[in-house]
Amino acid sequence: MISLQIIFHIDLNAFYASAEISQNPHLMGKPIVICRESRRSIITTASYEARKYGIHSAMPLFQAKELCPQLIIIPPHFALYKTLSQAFFQVISSFSQKLEVASIDECYVDMTEYIQKHHMHPYQTAKNIQETVYKTLKLQCSIGIAPNKFLAKMASDMKKPMGITMITNRNFKDKLWALPVGDMHGIGKKTVPKLQQLGIYTIGDLAKYENYEKIRSIFQKNTFVVYQRANGKDFSKINYERNELKSVGNSTTFEKDSHDEEFIKSVFRSLSHEVSSRAKKRDLVSNSISITLKYTREKSKTKQTIIDQYTNDFDVIYATALLLFESIYNGENLRLVGVSLNNVVHLEDINIQLSLFNQTHTQHNIQNQTDELIHQLNENFPDMKVMKASSLIKDKEIQKNILKIMNNFKERS
Structure with missing residues (x-):
């Protein structure tokens, strides 16, 4: 019997803002943004409290101040972020060294052997990881659990902060197909209107075989990969060299x-x-x-x-x-x-x-x-x-x- 692999995608929530809060607990629960104090500044990260005002990354600072006059502005401390990022990956590697660093605040981890060895449910394992990361670094993370990297990435984006979402081969259609096509990992903002012009509005539309030839004009050599992912399949491997x-x-x-x-x-x-x-x-x-x-x-x-x-x-x-x-x-x-x-x-x-x-x-x-x-x-x-x-x-x-x-x-x- 061949057992399915269990892939986690682990994503630190509002990383730069959370990093500052981890060093200065009095910032907890307050609307903060990370950027330099200048009218021309662009926001790098916004805390979830700031996001409630409609503030988001890449927004000009002057607009954010208009939305939230009590906004707290913190200049970036990249040395701190690098240190915490490395510590985060080190914590994750204590669970499994089959890890691929995706960016400064996220990674893919093959948890198959760990879960089989410890006879644990994937959800409880994810909960343990969340608690360990928070206890060790005072950072929150969301975790997606799935049989492949693509579905794990989609899952981790569904509940934030501190969310845990499982997507399986049985439920991926219910979880994904009703979502707007722009929510699909790998589909850029400029591609969305092109797909909509072809009558493709949801991930479910992208997964239909009858639309395959339509999307070939957009994705060209990557058409099959995009189509497969929309159908819950992803054969890419964890790249251990990137860990x-x-x-x-x-x-x-x-x-x-x-x-x-x-x-x-x-x-x-x-x-x-x-x-x-x-x-x-x-x-x-x-x-x-x-x-x-x-x-x-x-x-x-x-x-x-x-x-x-x-x-x-x-x-x-x-x-x-x-x-x-x-x-x-x-x-x-x-x-x-x-x-x-x-x-x-x-x-x-x-x-x-x-x-x-x-x-x-x-x-x-x-x-x-x-x-x-x-x-x-x-x-x-x-x-x-x-x-x-x-x-x-x-x-x-x-x-x-x-x-x-x-x-x-x-x-x-």
Whole structure:
């Protein structure tokens, strides 16, 4: 017996607006838009509260203000959106790594094996994903469940926010065929009037065989694909190559701003462990490690360094994060810190060994090298305040790793 595949399309709701709300809960329930404050500005995203006034993306800001005088305007913070987007995909990949990134805020996921393994109903699985995404990132998402990508995409658009919709081979006609043809995924606004001129107003009209020759003049070589999709069929596969993240990172916002260095370093330890675990789970490595320190919404610092070989090792990530932290921290209160592996690649795509450390060195030679390296680093980077590894952390293995990293420390601003 051949079981049908179960595809989820997961879409973050009003992503940019939700991202801002996740960082500033007092914005919850208020009409907000994301765009720069200028009469010529075009709205990027509107919260659902703003949409109730008729405000939508691509609308000029001055028109939105006329519709809603109390509108809250927030400039875009693309670094935040990128960080949350990557974290979102990482959460989803913890359920299934058979994932295709469709855009910054949506993905297709093959959940067949997960559901079969855990003997769960697809709806309950989707509910678990929604709850995990919200608990972890404070972001809402809608999920479409279907036997193929096209139907899953159509389903996720039907209930927002936090909707879950299932479309099956049995009910797709009831779900789709009465919808206007412009609601069909893949049909552009300019195509709709052309179809209407041919007497095709609904997806059901598009699915009729007698209309096949009519639509050929519009869709040409894509006619069969469009016709098949209107009839609930889509043979496109999940493109796993599109699920790769350019970076694997993690960050956390403190409950209260802090300048306690021991506390901050303990947070870096936890973040580094999480980044390492995520990278290992997906067989991703990098030779570029960065940290982020955020002081206020407007003020933050990011520092990156290149090490001599690729890694996803916790000790290396943590040790490097501490060195970078020492190099840029100035004692001010922090509200957020983050760690990231940048420009990650698959293990199978590189022909080098992961081990960064030469075990043939004697302790005596290492100690001599350490003293010399610390001297050189303090000479070259006077603001770093470099000290012996033993004064940074107590774990002997991490100390060894720090020595090697220091030997290859090349700062990249």
